[in-house]
Amino acid sequence: MVAIIDYGMGNLRSVQKALERVGGRTRIVSTKNGLSRADKIVLPGVGAFGDAMKELTRLRLVEPIKKAIDEGKIFLGLCLGLQLLFDESEESRGVKGLGILKGKVKRFDFKGRGSRLKVQGLKVPHMGWNNIVQSSELGVRSSKILKGVPDGAYMYFVHSYYAEPMDKSVILTTTGYGINFVSGICKGNIYAFQFHPEKSQKAGLKILSNFVRL
Amino acid sequence: MLTKRIIPCLDVKDGRVVKGVNFVNLRDAGDPVENALFYDKDLADELVFLDITASFEKRKTMLDVARSVAEAIFLPFTVGGGIGTIEDIRSLLKAGCDKVSINTAAVKRPAFVKEASRRFGSQCVVVAIDAKLCTKYDVRSTKKWEVYVNGGRTPTGLDVIEWAKTVESLGAGEILLTSMDYDGTKAGYDIELTRTISEGVNIPVIASGGAGKLEHLYEAFIRGKADAVLAASIFHYREYTVRGAKEYLCKKKVQVRI
Numbered sequence: 001m002v003a004i005i006d007y008g009m010g011n012l013r014s015v016q017k018a019l020e021r022v023g024g025r026t027r028i029v030s031t032k033n034g035l036s037r038a039d040k041i042v043l044p045g046v047g048a049f050g051d052a053m054k055e056l057t058r059l060r061l062v063e064p065i066k067k068a069i070d071e072g073k074i075f076l077g078l079c080l081g082l083q084l085l086f087d088e089s090e091e092s093r094g095v096k097g098l099g100i101l102k103g104k105v106k107r108f109d110f111k112g113r114g115s116r117l118k119v120q121g122l123k124v125p126h127m128g129w130n131n132i133v134q135s136s137e138l139g140v141r142s143s144k145i146l147k148g149v150p151d152g153a154y155m156y157f158v159h160s161y162y163a164e165p166m167d168k169s170v171i172l173t174t175t176g177y178g179i180n181f182v183s184g185i186c187k188g189n190i191y192a193f194q195f196h197p198e199k200s201q202k203a204g205l206k207i208l209s210n211f212v213r214l
Numbered sequence: 215m216l217t218k219r220i221i222p223c224l225d226v227k228d229g230r231v232v233k234g235v236n237f238v239n240l241r242d243a244g245d246p247v248e249n250a251l252f253y254d255k256d257l258a259d260e261l262v263f264l265d266i267t268a269s270f271e272k273r274k275t276m277l278d279v280a281r282s283v284a285e286a287i288f289l290p291f292t293v294g295g296g297i298g299t300i301e302d303i304r305s306l307l308k309a310g311c312d313k314v315s316i317n318t319a320a321v322k323r324p325a326f327v328k329e330a331s332r333r334f335g336s337q338c339v340v341v342a343i344d345a346k347l348c349t350k351y352d353v354r355s356t357k358k359w360e361v362y363v364n365g366g367r368t369p370t371g372l373d374v375i376e377w378a379k380t381v382e383s384l385g386a387g388e389i390l391l392t393s394m395d396y397d398g399t400k401a402g403y404d405i406e407l408t409r410t411i412s413e414g415v416n417i418p419v420i421a422s423g424g425a426g427k428l429e430h431l432y433e434a435f436i437r438g439k440a441d442a443v444l445a446a447s448i449f450h451y452r453e454y455t456v457r458g459a460k461e462y463l464c465k466k467k468v469q470v471r472i
Contacts, residue, residue: 010335013310018288047335111416123418123441125337125387129259129471130216154217154471156290158337158387177216199290199312201254 002212003038005065006030007055010046015078018198022209032064040211041065041073044198045080049105049161050092052080062098069100069190074214077192079159082185085192086163101187103165110178122178129154132173132183132195143172145191145210146184153203155183155195162194217471218435218463219259219442220456221420222449224249226295227266229275233450246279247286253449254287256456259471261287262315262390262444265295277309284310292340294390298322303330307338315390317342318363321370321377324384331385340420341386345374345407346394359407366394374407375414382415389415390444392422400426400447408438420444428454428462435468 002019004012006028019026019042029035043065045052056062069075077085086097089105097105110122131152155175162181165171173184175194185192191211197204225233230244242248246263253261263283265276273296280293293306294315303314320327320341331339344366345359359374378389391411393404403421412419418441421434425445434440448454460470 011307011310011312013308014284014288014312017285017310021288046337048332121413121439123416125417126216127337127388127418128216128219128442157216158290160336196290199288201288205288 001038002026002040002042003029003035004042004044005035005061007045007052007059007061010044010080012044015042015044015198018205018208019212022205022212024208024212030059030061032060035061035064035068038068039073040076040214041068042076042078043081043084044078045084046158047080048091049080049083049089049097050095052084053092053095053097056084056098065098066100072189074211075190075192076211077185077190078198079194079196082192082194083161083163085185085190086165089161091161100190101163101165101170101185102167103163105161105163107161108178125158125160126177127158128156129200130157130175130177130183130195131155132175133180134173135171137169137171143186144214145186145207146172147210149203149206149210155193155197155200155204157183157195159194215469217259217469218440219420220257220431220459220470221260221262221442221444222253222258222456223262223264223422223444223446224450225264225266225446226276226279228272229267229279232266233446247282250283250287250289250291253456254289256449257460257472258289258456259442260289261291263291263293263311264315265293267296277305280306280309280311294340294342298326300326300329300333303334303338307334313338313340313388315340315342317344320381321361321363321372324380327381327384327386331387336385336387336417339386340388340390341381342390342392343374343377343381343411344392344394345404345411347404347407357406357410362394375410378411378415382417386417388418388420390420390422392444393424396424397422399424402426402430403434403438403440403443405433405438408434408440412439412441418442428459431459432463432466432468435463 175183292313298319361372421440422444
C-alpha cells in the first residue's frame with residue numbers, strides 16, 4: 001500500500017488519482033500509524049517550506065518519516081516533498097528541514113545586477129514544461145524509476161526554489177533553467193522529483209508506474 | 215529548456231462547455247471531460263476553464279466539472295470566473311484543479327491575492343487582467359492601458375502596468391493578460407501591451423485576446439515576450455490544432471513541447 005502523506009499542503013487528490021491510474025493501491029494518511037502500515041510513502045506538497053515543516057511537526061510525523069526511510073520503505077518526494085528532504089531552505093530561514101539529505105534549498109536568483117540570466121528574461125517561478133536530463137552515472141542509468149522514460153522527456157514544473165545536494169552522487173536528473181538544477185534525486189530507497197509527475201501526462205505517469213512497481 | 219506554452223481556453227456555463235471543440239466527433243460536445251481529453255491528446259500544455267455561469271446557485275456545478283476533468287487528464291488546468299473567497303479556492307483545488315484565476319475580486323480587495331497565495335502557494339494563483347488602451351493618453355508619451363473588471367464592463371481607473379506589479383508583489387504566480395481591444399478581432403495579440411507587462415514583471419505572463427492565425431502565436435512569444443498564449447476560437451473551430459501550431463512554432467525555432 002502506498003501512503004500519501006496529508007499534511008495540509010497541496011493537492012493530494014491529483015497525486016492519488018495518478019497513482020491509482022497506474023495501478024497503485026493508495027491511502028491518504030496523516031498519522032504515525034498510517035505510515036507504519038504502508039510499504040511505500042509519498043510526500044507531495046506545494047506551498048512554503050516553513051509552513052510544511054510546521055505542519056509535519058504538529059502532526060508528529062517528522063520522526064516517523066525518518067524511521068520509515070531508515071527501515072527501507074520506498075519514499076517518493078514530489079516538488080516541495082523533494083526540498084523538505086534537505087537541511088534548510090532560503091525560503092524559510094531558521095527552519096530545519098527533515099535533514100535526510102545534506103544540502104540546502106536555494107531560490108532562483110536572476111535579478112543580480114548585471115546578471116547574464118536577467119538579460120535572458122527568466123521568470124520566477126519556473127513554470128511550465130521543461131526537460132529532464134538523466135545523469136550519466138552508471139547507477140542512474142540502471143535506475144528502475146526512470147525505466148521507459150526517454151532522456152530529455154518533458155515534465156511539468158512550477159517552483160521558485162531548487163535543492164542543491166552536497167553529495168552529487170544522489171543526482172538522478174537535472175534540468176536547465178538559467179542554471180542546471182537538480183530535478184530528480186535517488187539515494188537507496190529515497191526518490192524525489194522537483195517536477196510534478198502527476199501532471200506530466202504519459203512520461204510522468206510512467207515514473208509513477210515504475211514507482212508503484214519498485 | 216523551458217518551453218513556451220499553448221493553453222486552450224474553454225467557456226463553461228452551468229457545468230457544460232459552451233465554447234469548446236467544434237466540428238469534431240465528440241459524442242457530447244458540451245461535456246467538459248470529452249473536451250479536456252481532446253486537448254490532452256492534441257498536446258495542449260495546460261487548459262483553462264472559464265466559468266461564465268450567471269447565477270450564483272449554479273456556480274457549484276464548476277466543482278463537479280473540476281472533479282471530473284481531474285479524474286480524466288493528467289495535465290495542469292486552471293479554473294476562473296466568479297472566484298471571490300478563500301473557500302471558493304479551497305473547494306476548487308480540492309476538487310482537483312491546479313490553479314485558480316482571480317480577476318474582479320482581486321481589484322475589489324487586493325489583500326485577497328496575498329491571502330490566497332500565502333494559503334495555497336503562488337503557483338496556484340493566477341491573476342487575470344482585462345486591459346483596455348486609454349484613448350486619452352498623450353500621443354508623445356508612452357501608451358497606457360486601464361484595468362477593467364466584471365467581464366470587461368467596469369473601468370477601474372487602475373493602470374495595467376502598476377496593477378501587474380502590485381499583484382506580483384502580493385504573491386500572484388502568473389498573470390493572464392487579456393487585451394480587450396484585440397479580443398475577438400482575430401487580428402493578433404496586442405504585442406505592445408504583452409511586451410510591456412511581460413518585461414515589467416518577473417512572473418510568467420499569458421497573452422490572451424486576438425489570436426487568428428499561427429503567426430500571431432509566434433509574434434506573441436517573440437515580439438510580445440509572452441511565456442504562454444491562451445487561445446479559444448482558433449482551436450475550437452478546428453482552424454488549427456494545438457499540435458499543428460506547435461509544429462509551426464518549432465520550425466520557426468520557438469521552443470515548444472512536442
